[in-house]
Amino acid sequence: MGHSRDVACLRPARVVSWTFRFDAGSQVWDWTTGPPDVRVLRSIRTPRSSEKSRHIPVQAHSVTLGGPIHLESGLEHDLVRELDRDPDVQWMVSQPVRLVLSTANGRSRVHTPDLLVLGPEKAVTIWDVRPTERQDEKFAENRDLTEAACLEVGWGYRVYGGGSPVRRDNVRWLTAYRREMPWYPNAKNELLEICREPNATVGAILDADRGAGHLVSAMWHYAWTGAVAIDLDQPIGRSTSIHELRVTR
Known part of the structure; x- marks a missing residue:
């Protein structure tokens, strides 16, 4: 810094x-x-x-x-x-x-x-x-x-000097989820359990969510905080890798 x-x-x-x-x-x-x-x-x-x-x-x-x-x-x-x-x-x-x-x-x-x-x-x-x-x-x-x-x-x-268009769009997307919602702490444990699995992907989170939305929105929030890691320099899809990283905020 x-x-x-x-x-x-x-x-x-x-x-x-x-x-x-x-x-x-x-x-x-x-x-x-x-x-x-x-x-x-x-x-x-x-x-x-x-x-x-x-x-x-x-x-x-x-x-x-x-x-x-x-x-x-x-x-x-x-x-x-x-x-x-x-x-x-x-x-x-x-x-x-x-x-x-x-x-x-x-x-x-x-x-x-x-x-x-x-x-x-x-x-x-x-x-x-x-x-x-x-x-x-x-x-x-x-x-x-x-x-x-x-x-x-x-x-x-x-x-x-600026990042790639892909990274800029990904960070903009995550910014929409930077505010912590009441259900995030409860969803976090389930989210991290999935992220600790070998070869965990975004698709695994989507499947576990079953359309409820709580787990998916928590995923984006904790990707923004850095608690889970997603490669923001690549387009994000179901096959995108995700893993636990660290708690930052």
Whole structure:
């Protein structure tokens, strides 16, 4: 997820400034005092669409946050859906910071990363989101500068270029079952017993459900939490393998 850092550090040399937004307003951060409390950060800007926009901003619900998160594009929404399933993700902030970067020719460039994620032991990761086919030379320069700046303050940095259409559709499907229903705990034991059988498949769950729906919906829910494992990079059918993995939420 990234690297934790509790001690004060010197002001980064590869970035002119980091500007965060809090309830009281925006503030250029003094890194000699240590890192900010990321749980109190607010988005440095709210994405808006116009007739020239390439993307349509969305307000998505995040299970991690227990509420909405404002995102700039559908690709960012894809990433949030993936992160929402990760038990190590404890907090998220979109559009978390305004960086003023110093480019190779000495000029300043403003860059706003797409997401900040808090993980175990206060580990922080900054994410930039851009389709792989649109990661041009300017993006690559921003990426390298941002990664170096994050490294200097003990934070991680990652780029999300999107997953396969099959994985995107599968994760979207599972998201519809992320809310725990009253019958899931009772159905879970029966579900896991089937998943522990050698060569267990989705079809075995469908057959055991006998049309009642409780076992099938529980299967999708626990596939979302990670308690049972299904290969989300392949189309899901009756012959798809399923097995017990771990309890995550």
